[in-house]
Amino acid sequence: MSVWLPTAPCTPAGCATPQWPTVGRFTAVFRLVTGAAAVLVGVLLAPLAIPLTAAGRAGLVSLWCRTVIRAFGVRVRIVGSPVSAGAGGTLVVPNHISWLDIPLVAAVLPGRMLAKREVRQWPVLGPVAGFGGTLFVDRDRLRALPGVVRTMADALRAGSRVIVFPEGSTWCGREKGRFRNAAFQSALDAGAAVQPVRIAYGPVGAAAFVGEDALAASLWRVATAAGLTAEIRVLPPIPAGSHADRRSLARAAHRAVAGDAAATFAHTAVDKDSANLPSPSVHHSANFSPASASSVRTLS
Template identity: 35%
Template sequence: MSEHSWMPSSPCGDRCIPRSAESIRRIGVVVRAASALFAIGLVPLLILIGLFWPRVRSGAAIIGARVLLAAVGIGLRVEDLRSDREASRTRNGSLVVAGHVSWTDILVLTAIRPARFVARGDLVEWPVLGLLARSMKVIPIDRGRLRALPGTVDQVSATLRDGGSVIVFPEGTTWCGLAYGSFRPAMFQAAIDTETWVQPVRLRYVDSFRDRTTTSTCFVGDETIGRSIGRIFRLRGIVAEVALVAPQAPGHDRRDLARRCEDSVRADDVHDRRLHPINERVDIDPKATFTRR
């Protein structure tokens, strides 16, 4: 994969993964694996239900994601901090943005509100998540091909224009959860072009035994998806905490929109600069890559 100035990168690696996380016994891992296989087997059925009864499609996706999340062993806690008026602004479609820690983020966010995802192109080939990704019609992004970026933004715009919702991880890559990267502005152009409100989401994983943010679920460094799944299956007491905060108006400047959403998502976070450096905000010349509608 070729690199360029836009290429997202993270300094997080194996050292970010705690060695003393609470774990379950082998029999528990077997039970979780069996539960996950059962949940995966339900996905085609849920897809068929969605095809024949579109009105229950969203509910079917939520059920599938929650069953898989439970099989993985991650609890879910959701807090809606929006007023009724704020919530109504994203009821008929929105660009949803969140920080990116792990492949489990997809399960967590789908368990709350199903939407299309912008995700790495090889996601459909992954075990467990591949089938879910195909059923959700993931919008693939090739981070190594800068020229393909405008086409991805156009696909996001088309979905938003049709009244759908799209989930984007603007950091462009995963971080450990105690350190994080800046929100890249590129994908926010789709919200501006379609005059769509943006829904920022605060997402963190908590070790319920220590009552603090944990990096146990992070998918960083050279770890393979198989090793990550096996490691996360053994964790105990992990809860995904999600907070829905006030939506942001699209405005006219994607840099400003990205900054507002990042500030909203990171309002309660304290980045330890001794742990990792903070990436500089990087943008692309809009005249070279985007055409205003």
């Protein structure tokens, strides 16, 4: 890992040691099988979506991601209302906890993800990511970053919703990393609004995918967790032009997403982390009040 890349102090031992109720082995295996089947069906049917409009493909991606999440036994709670994709380009900036963040955000705010270059080479999911308009970044080449920012700005100018995890690394959910500034330059260049999004899971730790965690181990924790709930809170957008530079814009988005930890359901009844190792991510990358409780809804 390059020394300039973001790191988090989270490890599987410190963050993801089971401290929550679990389901039986048969139920867990069933969830794994149905989850894998949902992913495979989406991959096989993806070419059928080629003739559709961008809005049609986005709708199918959203439906597919909802199906995958539910197949793994995860319930989703949505707070707030996303800005319409037709309202112009928007830079979506969630905190980053798990691989589950990716289908979770895509289910509620489908758009073009920013992912590390290696994802393009992954079997099955790599071609699907490319088909879905994923923007790839070479995290080992700092000199390539300005080109990535220009590509993001072009997508925003074209009216796309671009999704980036600006912490640059997964954190367990009990703590959050600061937002890196670079991605926010694309919103400034394109004159696009920024959409902060807060992700939380309960029980904390069951969904965490941190440090040297193996994907298989994380999948098993998710499948065995009883009552795992994901909350995605869509916060008030930061209007285009409200901040003069990327640093102040990044700080404003970070303050919005960090919010009041005590108010987030997934931060209750858990112990403090004691982890101490870095965590590579699958992505690279005025205080706002939370959305009204009247806008709470669930995916089913």
